[in-house]
Amino acid sequence: MVFLKVLITQLTLLFHERYSRFGVVVILLRPKVWLTEWAYAGFFFDLILATAAHHFADHPLGLSFYTVPILFISYFLGNYIRA
Numbered sequence: 621m622v623f624l625k626v627l628i629t630q631l632t633l634l635f636h637e638r639y640s641r642f643g644v645v646v647i648l649l650r651p652k653v654w655l656t657e658w659a660y661a662g663f664f665f666d667l668i669l670a671t672a673a674h675h676f677a678d679h680p681l682g683l684s685f686y687t688v689p690i691l692f693i694s695y696f697l698g699n700y701i702r703a
Contacts, residue, residue: 640666647694650702660695667691 643659650656670684 647698650698660691663691664688 639662643662646655646659667684667688671681671688674680674682674684
């Protein structure tokens with residue numbers, strides 16, 4: 621049972637790393653608008669859930685809390701420039 625938990629954790633981290641990198645590439649290159657929107661949504665939910673996890677674990681708010689405004693600025697500024 622412990623092996624299964626470790627395996628699931630490792631697979632989750634592996635997919636998270638790959639898709640985070642893919643999201644950054646999609647945001648920078650912007651191949652399709654809908655794909656960029658999905659990348660921003662993925663980062664938003666990732667940051668919000670990470671912030672909530674820090675809060676409920678009684679840890680100090682981590683970097684995820686401070687990067688949410690940066691994500692908003694990136695999203696709205698990118699849409700403003702490309703409009």
